[in-house]
Amino acid sequence: MTEILKTIELIEDKRQEKKVRHKLLDIVVIVLFAKLANADDWEEVEIFAKSNEEFLKRYIGLENGIPSHDTMQRVMGSIAPEYMQGIYKKWNELVNSNEGETLK
Numbered sequence: 711m712t713e714i715l716k717t718i719e720l721i722e723d724k725r726q727e728k729k730v731r732h733k734l735l736d737i738v739v740i741v742l743f744a745k746l747a748n749a750d751d752w753e754e755v756e757i758f759a760k761s762n763e764e765f766l767k768r769y770i771g772l773e774n775g776i777p778s779h780d781t782m783q784r785v786m787g788s789i790a791p792e793y794m795q796g797i798y799k800k801w802n803e804l805v806n807s808n809e810g811e812t813l814k
Contacts, residue, residue: 711769715739717800721793725785727771732777737780740777742797752779 715735724735743766744758756779759766763776777785786794 711804713804714742714800715769717797718742721789722729724788731774732781733771733773733784736772737777737782738789738794738797739770741768741782741786742801746801755779755782763769804814 718735718738721734721738723730725734740759741755744755744763747758749755749758756776759776763772766772
């Protein structure tokens, strides 16, 4: 999982720093986990995050709580799709290389 987090941290955050309430890392990790859990739309991503907040805190800070689905949609819309494709690819590589093991 550390590799995934390091990959996500390489994504450039183009938001105005003064207006940022939620870390880019937090948003991307929430979306990644929610999509892997079959969340189909932004409202489902938010519901997933709220339902699994304690689990998510094992990996991300969530200092300002769970972002709204509108915030997540807006932020994710600013990230080039190739970045997310790379993250999903790395996730698949980790899962396949650790088949039968638990990811930490």
